[in-house]
Amino acid sequence: MSYALQILETHPKAIDVEADLLVRCIDACFDCAQACTGCADACLGEPDVADLVRCIRLCEDCADVCLSTGRVITRQTEFDAQVARTALQACVQACNSSAAECRRHAEMHAHCKVCEVACVTCERACQDLLAAI
């Protein structure tokens, strides 16, 4: 069981959203940030790095936005729905752009395939949470 769920279950404030949706999104954001950091680094180590410049850049952006969004939605004390919503929308877009570029390299580079899955999973989890808050 992830720490996110354990901490939410013992949180002093009532959580207005279904815990499973929230936990899935929190975990997806942190996991995607790790995957994008790893994919950017693996791309940087490839002999054809010059063909992977756009992939590296978008993975770096996606890692940063996933981390800030993951932290924003982790916080449930004095929850501000507008801050959460715009952060989630930024995360949907960052994941979408990164997934699209990783997809182009997925046949050639297996780490791009893994990262595409991480980005698509995170994009969907953010959209599901957006629909619920």
Place this chain on the structure above:
Amino acid sequence: MSYALQILETHPKAIDVEADLLVRCIDACFDCAQACTGCADACLGEPDVADLVRCIRLCEDCADVCLSTGRVITRQTEFDAQVARTALQACVQACNSSAAECRRHAEMHAHCKVCEVACVTCERACQDLLAAI
């Protein structure tokens, strides 16, 4: 002269937006992240911390979103306007919410007054850049 401007002036890619607007926004994001981290910490040290819970929470969010946005707009290689735009919109909202709460405590706590200025300045810089990209 800030490092942001010096690095942009020597960047290999053509920058499509007025450098001054961009640099002002980059610097405002990093400065606001620092100010919000400091204000959250100063609030946490106040004897009336229980009255400052919302301020701490929103400053933490704002610091995180400003850092990710500041890094996204710093990057000019393979610039993706949609990623930049949604990140900037999240930053506008995080700064707006944080500024509004800091304003409520500005007479009592001078660090909240300083942080309000940082947030308002960053919100405007993000809106100006949004209007230009």
Place this chain on the structure above:
Amino acid sequence: MSYALQILETHPKAIDVEADLLVRCIDACFDCAQACTGCADACLGEPDVADLVRCIRLCEDCADVCLSTGRVITRQTEFDAQVARTALQACVQACNSSAAECRRHAEMHAHCKVCEVACVTCERACQDLLAAI
């Protein structure tokens, strides 16, 4: 299977350290960053927030240091052992201080107990990796 392992297994560069040790440390850093962000927020929402000030502060520090360390050790291209080592040492200390403070509140607040486990797990994973690089 975590994305960290999947991406390492498809990384173009040879990894000099046992993959299991490395993956365990990467995942522990990101998980601990999430847990500390959550515990700081849960503490902030408690009626006795004034007694939890040190816990909030150390969890904030630990979250920041875990994220930067998690990203540094995720990167395997042009690995710099000195940078990795000092980052891991900072992470050991941040986790140790945060765990010690969470332990003091673990009977009263279950989220502090969860966070203590996350911090102790991460501290050990960092020490194990330090011993191997």
Place this chain on the structure above:
Amino acid sequence: MSYALQILETHPKAIDVEADLLVRCIDACFDCAQACTGCADACLGEPDVADLVRCIRLCEDCADVCLSTGRVITRQTEFDAQVARTALQACVQACNSSAAECRRHAEMHAHCKVCEVACVTCERACQDLLAAI
């Protein structure tokens, strides 16, 4: 006057270290994080990106470590000297490695020259603060 100084001057807790040393280090950490993010991105946009792989990697590490260190030393409530010291030591090393690599490319790429200055400045500010806490 930087926000860092303004907020420290209105902080509820007594600051044990000379404010000027502390503010210089805080500002240097955030400035260096921005410069390293920018230099990594500029390197990624260069035609000879394959020769700049080590520079990109070390700048990414340095940006991450500078941000976490900058946030740790910004916080003065319930200051923990051991956490601050190990974070500063990690930052000294990350700046040192990044500066050394940027120096190798400084004649060819002006952004590497700018980034080297940012890293050296931050390394010294961290060492000066380390000597005082």
